[in-house]
Amino acid sequence: MAFDSVLSSKHVCVVGAGPTGLVSARELLREGHSVVVLEQNHDLGGQWLYQAASATATVHSSVYASLRLNAPRIYMEFTDFMFTPVEGRDTRNFPGHRELFLYLKDFARCFGLTELIRLNTEVVHVGMAAETGKWIVRSRDRRTDDGEFMEEIFDAVVIATGHFSLPRLPKIRGMEEWKRKQLHSHVYRVPEPFQDEVVVVVGGSLSGSEIALELVHVAKEVHISTKHSEIPQKFVKPVAKYAHLLWHQQIELLCEDGTVLFADGSSVVADTILYCTGYSYSFPFLDTKGVIHVDENRIGPLYEHTFPPSLAPSLSFVGIPNKFIIFRFFESQGRWIAQVLSGKRKLPSADEMMKAIEEVERHQELEEPKNFIQVIAELLEVMASLQVSNNS
Template sequence: MARPLKVAVIGAGVAGLTTARELKSEGHQVVVYEKADRIGGMWVYNPEVETDPLGLDPGRKIVHSSLYHSLNTNLPRPLMRFWDYPFTVKNKDGVLMDFPGHEEVLQFLNNFAEDFGLVEFIQLNTEVVRVEQENDDQWVVESRSNGGLISEEPFEAVVVCNGHNTQPRVAELPGINNWKGKQIHCHNYRVPEPFRDQVVVIIGGAASANDISLEIVEVAKEVHLSSRSQEIEVKKWDMYDNLWQHSKVTNCYENGEIAFEDGALVTADIILHCTGYKYNLPFLKTNGVITIDDDDNRVGPLYKHVFPPQLAPRLSFVGIPRVVSLPSEEDMSADLEQCYRLLEEKGIPKHHTHSLDLNMHEYLDWVAAQVGLPPVDKRQKEIFYKIREILPTSWIGFREMLLKQLPWISRIS
């Protein structure tokens, strides 16, 4: 067994908790920093929203949570579990939900932390403000408590698990600077009531845009979804009198009108940006070794999305949760160059560098092989690919459609 190390884990969400458990099981001394007053990361619901609804003002009071009140998982329960820890949390009515709500997911994470004895290692209300390497074998972590007390502590390794759903990424729409309506990013969406009787344009084509549109449509005068995807079907949704799908926005006018590539022209009250998030690591000081390309939303260089070759293994992002032997710095850098080259050859934009949608199970099976675990369960793969098959044709009712086509999902914990 390798010599135990003193390791800092930044964040007590899903990534931080699983990383802490594996480090603890290998005998390492672990300290987990969490700036919130409870564990759970993105699964902690906070009804409060930021003072800047777009989340662009650097002086705003930052709210970490991006959860909306009604959120249920888009993945069924078997895909929300850990490989060795089943999801058995029931809702407040005692029902084991196929698509759990955020309250059940948070309870699942709390149970996980309790069952594996992680709570004692977690420092709540403690924000990391600086992580910097002092020499080859030591990093310093500077943190600030809720009371403003600054402290420094040395570590032999650091694992960054701070998530990336807090710093909004806003669509750059032609003419938006002259448009007089209200804008909000979905990071600050909680409930549909503020959209009552409004004409709303929702920018985006992923989970948040679709979920929120189906909630807002119940109270809004009109809801117009806009996506830049070339595969989108421009249409009026049959099940609703006030929901339309459009192509991308081509212009925003001072009189409140918004033009779409499909020729539609809508006078809107609100633009809701469901356009994702930027990676944000303001505390990490590496003298340029790790960079974030804001335009392309790429963090790098990271071997297998985890290890910076020049600083591995003492700095990692999430981290492979078992003991592994890493290639040399040169081999990791060569692997990265090949990865970037393949992305370019396939025409995949840089901002999709860290998206695993196209090769998720190949990547997960590779990680499992490195640590001596079996590949992803065949049933879990079947669920994932069935979801990918259903979603492009209909977001409305996709959960019910999935359970109808794969009824055995409900029997898996």
Template sequence: MLARLNFSPHPPPQPSAMQHSSNSQSQPLTSRRVAVIGAGAGGLVSARELGREGHSVVVFERSSQIGGTWVYLPEIESDPLGVDPNRTRIHSSLYKSLRTNLPRELMGVRDYPFVPREGEGRDPRRFPSHPEVLKYLEDFANEFGICKLVRFGTEVVSAGLVEVGKWRVRFRCESGDVDDEIFDAVVVCVGNYSQPRVAEIPGIDEWPGEQIHSHNYRDPEPFRGKVVILIGFSSSGTDISQELLVVAKEIHIACRSAKTGFLLAESVISKVSFHPMIKSVRKDGTVVFEDGCVVSADVILHCTGYKYHFPFLETNGIVTVDDNRVGPLYKHVFPPALAPGLSFVGLPFKVVPLPMFELQSNWVAGVLSKRIALPSKEEMLADVKAFYADLEANGKPKHRTHEMSDCMVEYFNWLAATCGCPAYEEWRKGMYDYTHVNKRANLGSYRDDWHDDELIRQAYEEFRKYTTNGRS
């Protein structure tokens, strides 16, 4: 295994040298005043890319620290299901034991690799715990001077177009005072993990059991000795189900593709059963599944994902959220009628997040500086309509509009080509695929059971482009 690397970044690249695009325009770069909403991973990376492009950046962050969803809080909301609009709000969706489901080598931005570091409290594992990811984000922000751009304790109340090319951002300070400022552009980076999306279940209002969304799951202890119905078996569902094995009396997993490749010897034991989705629930506490199976349960735990939620955004109906489709958006980033003044970084899911943030925000920065030209509004809208038609023709539901999955590499390479950045490396593709194959084969141990050292060798060879003293 290769040793730790001591990081020393290259100087910021000049856009004309490293990021020149074939569709860029031959004119001096334009500097804009840009509001970035959110200081999570997406906002931090966006702030760096915008700053490198020469823009003046203000990052609005309602909490007192950077990190967004990677800031763990043990508290949960007053409504564990997360549907009461008057509930106390907790931004974080982390559970106490969470570790990344991707290897760290994939997760960092290109020129600031997420390599193990020495120091108290650091986690050198290939799939580190959530505090290590937060430390990486703090290291990144400190290295590139991003914290000085962030206004902490400042919640954006509204952001709307006031005239052509000008956006008014109203914000509430810690004192409670509300103020506003004018910007040339707004980049929305608020993350996608704070507004729960719950399953619709006939009869649920009269069901006597408990309901909770994974947003408010912190540890398995409250489920000790209980019969738990877990809806959904994606990232959070698989992790939480493994934790519940230790404490729950029974676990019943309801998912649309029941008995998928995750039906593994280590998890298929007497207390775990897989079912199709819930058909209805009854007053006597029973749950009826679509296959007719009936179970008496104590808790329904919704591992059903999140809603895109932008209550501050004022676009006069131009940008809407319809069944979790944010649109119309050209390539998941620019609304054609409001481009380039409004953009979104971080909407696609089932991706490797930080590299995507880097590419998307590099594109946004280049478009705002006029280094990169967008198609006409008509061409962008036509592209969006064709994309929606293709989704419908392939039977993909509207709420999965922003799901990348098998399209991720193609999307990343499109962004890279548009920005004039390097394409997604083969070792990254190989590592991403290997991780998912290994997870299917070893659900409970894949994070600690890595065997493809050649991929690791290639990764650290790549990282040496951005490090010094590579061998310790």
């Protein structure tokens, strides 16, 4: 769907009031658009709004109590609103999660975003009205069990719901028969509930290693299971330091009696298995009649991680890359979307965008899998190109 080339104001719905939604709303406002931000929780912040959780809880945030930023402040700030230390708050260069939440609150107040946000509003349907090309957005008031439904029409929708809320679980033989506790790190908050337990932590990523090293102070034993055939370098020193912290290869079988059998032949009878195995993309409210395909690890087709060619520019996504969080990249996406919607910038044709997407996919299939640094470098290159174009 194409908009008129003349500069114009659009009525835009932003789904989500986390960092990506907030900065997108700010950029849309700057371009003169009318903006409504729909947020399902009682406050803004997205992932950075800490929520108590249990094994049966339904929560959005995956942040645990002790979590600190794994990137310095400079990578978690927007270009014209510095994440500088505030007296009386957490002034560390790698502060705790609440400090970033407070930064987002400050950002929203500074740019007049707070009054645009409808809290406790769950989006249940986003679909295009074929006859008008506009978007129908249905939402529900979450403050009551029989919450009132509302239907609204928008010129454009920006999806900014994040992708760290739907736990991805591995497929392990015996998983359904294993009757003891099985949890995902999505609902992990503090180590105390695991006091004197034998815990198996599945996954050696950032969350897996941090949580394992936290549990080691309360649990009877902590067993880390990863796909590596040799102990990962980051676990060498901790495993040597703590006699009750042990490393294993991936799980081969879960037995009804509580036994966990690993691929290296070792086994342990465990009380709890804690899966630190990542998250899947999920947009259950989005109906594009099959135009956009969503699976666990990928959503597409998206041009430059942002626009689905046949629905651009009236539908867009912010914050899809899942290997890192750099706020200025999200800001560049939001600015690009806002300027395309106003007519200040133009996208290539749908065919040209699809060809570009197919070319990227072809190279990805031919090349060796990229490491973390390569992914960051490529996305920073995209961010730089957007910044140059935005300023031109």
